[in-house]
Amino acid sequence: MSILRFLGRIMILLSVALTAIGIYVWLGGRGNEPAGQVWFDAHQFSLNYTQVIIQRHLGLDGFWFDSVLPYLQRPAWEAILWGIIATLVLGGILLWLGRARRRRRTSGI
DSSP, X not given: OHHHHHHHXXXXXXXXHHHHHHXXXXXXXXXXXXXXXXXXXXXXXXXXXXXXXXXXXXXXXXXXXXIIHHHHTSBHHHHHHHHHHHHXXXXXXXXXXXXXXXXXXXXXX
């Protein structure tokens, strides 16, 4: 159960990091630009490498074109917000599944 709690905490920390990135993008005035353009301008290599991993190494061409690409065409604020929501929900579920359960005591008559 401790591995679930660990992963849950990592997801919560990831959501905090995404929130910081979202604030940085918003304060930079780039919130309405497409998320893919913001990512490309921030770090072109990681965007291209992510595409290579998904398409070539995992063989998920359809996933890239049907799911990731439309997500990257959304405004940056919306894409970051959905990322925050997803990581918070997943982190909460993992923490809930990994919680310590109390034992019920039965009265020994």
